[in-house]
Amino acid sequence: MSFASWLKKRKWIVIGLLVGAILLSIPVPAGLTPIGMKALALVIVAFIFFITEPIPLPGVALFIAVSEALLGLAKPTAVAQSFMSDSVFFIMGSLMIATALVKQNLDKRIALAIVRVTGPCVDRIMLGLVSVSALLASFIGEHTVSAMMLPVGVSLIRFTSTDQRKVKNLSIVILLSIAYGAMIAGIGTPSGGARNAIMLAYWRELFDIEMGYFSWMKIAYPIILLEIPFITYFLYRSFTPEVKDLSPAIESMRLQVQEEGRMTQQSWTTIGIFLVTVLMWMTISDKIGLGITALIGVLLFLVAGVVRWEDLNNNVSWGTILIYGGAISLGIMMKRTGVAEWLSLSLLEWLEPTGIKSGIPLLAAMSVITIVFASIMTSGPTVGLLGPITLNVASLSGTSLMAAGFVTVISSSFVYLTAVASPACNIMYGSGYLKRSDFVKAGWKLTLISFLLLLLICGGYWSLLGL
């Protein structure tokens, strides 16, 4: 490969590093310490890398670690410590638990259970798919649920018609029901998405706020329940399915599931351990930490022999853990070096002419910014980079820190527009049944609706809770 083509492929590395070098060499702006300037340079370079992905994202996390040490922002040991925390344990444990659950092949039974309740009507099946995907995803994460439910959707489509062109809209509504159901629910509980763990880490490390599993659910779950009917309705209205009655597909599915036989002892054990873990999360995790609780669950799985280490090794996305470790480390450093505060002040100054100072309007502005960022990068790094800023803005303007944190996390899941930003959409897109334009067609409406619902909850329900 010639140098020119290497340069072309890796141009964003060069551009990013150049921007970094320029930032390091210009005079330090008022209000920022020299060390803060170094941190700001790193944040901006990392930001460029997260968006353009010139190297794989876990590589960017490694870059953050190396730069933090080389720029003298922290001692090597401190860098390592900032990468691993209870929250990262929690992310790791949750991914492992999800892997163990997926291995049990419960998907066919779940599918059958859904259609048993809903009957053969498409609209009701959609509602069932959205609800079940949401329920599952709120505990084990959107990635896992969309991967698990994809075959359910595809087989419903294939059993209806083998000619894809005759069931275009049906494919869209069924697959997007699963994807969007999973996406809205990732924020339901702390274990629903790794970005939730980032926010928990920021609250704890930066502002000494402890948030329990159950109190998180109390605050965030109503949004999911509210969104489920809206999502179903708007999907159905945006793409009217060609076939309204899926009885033949359901019949074929029933036959297939009958071949499976009864649930095995192993499946029951897995479900039992999972429920015990969730129960521990809700009750005793305030004392021993969410991460440690998750690890207890994983240990129980290994002791019971329902999952082999090889399964965990192959099916846990270890890169994700690194990415989130890197994002949290960067966030902690932003706060410690004063960059977060400086950026927050600049943001408030910038918002001043619009009259946005605190409360709901400020939260709305945060939400819009988060949605924009989450649409161009993935949600994890978005929360990682924006979290310290939004929390600082909130603390400077006297807005509730909890509300600001929740708005950031929840808005980062409103990425219905693009197929790139969310893993759930990516998996559906990878099935070959959808076009990129399909995501846009339904996506903008859902983004708008979700945004308004969030503001409603924020102004109504949360103030009732005294957030």
Place this chain on the structure above:
Amino acid sequence: MKVLMCTDGEEYAEAAIQFGGRLAKEMNADVGVVHVRPPIAPSTRVQLMTARKKLGEWDLDLPGVDYLARANKILTKVGLTKVRASKGRRSHTFRKGVDGATELQLEGIHGENVRFRLREGNVVDEILEEANRGNYDLIIVSSRGHKGLSRYFVGSTALRVADLAACSVLIAKNIREDDNFLLCTDGSPLAEKAEIKGAEMARALGAKVTILSVAEEETGRKGAVRMARRAEMILGQMGIEATQKVRVGRPSEEIIDEALDHDIVVMGASGSSTVKKFFLGSVPLKVIEYGECPVLIFREKRGKISLDINTA
């Protein structure tokens, strides 16, 4: 001869496969059908793999396999392949990792080699890579006809393949079974070879042949007539009958006008200029872009070119 066809499961792609299948059968050519799946982002690889494993457990084909299965059906219909006797599941007959693709290999009725290949990555890169690896002589890419707004968005794949391929490319826009051949000559050696190739195909398919020569100005009409005669003579020696036509005007417009949507335009890749050896000349490019007709861009096979010219 070896023919590579590309499918993305759309109707226009399948019309092209039908045409290509007939051509391959009549010319006894080896055939490859390739479908390129979008690439997997490294960050979701683990989940996508889980999803695929699950699809396997549900006895569902991987995405893309059914496009190839449909292509197989079409090739069977035109009489190139036989339906396989075994009723084993399709995806199980696909072997993984042959030359960087998942492959199903069949034999045609007259001993032709028929391969169905599933690749993953950037569409243009993968098609070119497939053509290079298999040493194909002709790539058939389909292109949505011009309808409304779509003309401004689609077809870039076809255009880029036509531009960067190392062999001849047929851009099968609005292709039909009973298409006739319109051979365009500008007197260059390349155009002459293109005529011969085009005429051979026309003979195999039993299609009519017209020779078109375009003069840019009225003063050049004589030269154009001479070129058309010469072409007719060459074809005559091959025993192929052709009518000749001479037009005056801008070449690309006149060709599009003459072909309308019922003729396959055959032309050399780079006109008479030898400078633009590696890129398409402006006339073929315009005909591809603005014409309603299928276009066969003839190229003498050149050595392997670096694919790095492409942006990834």
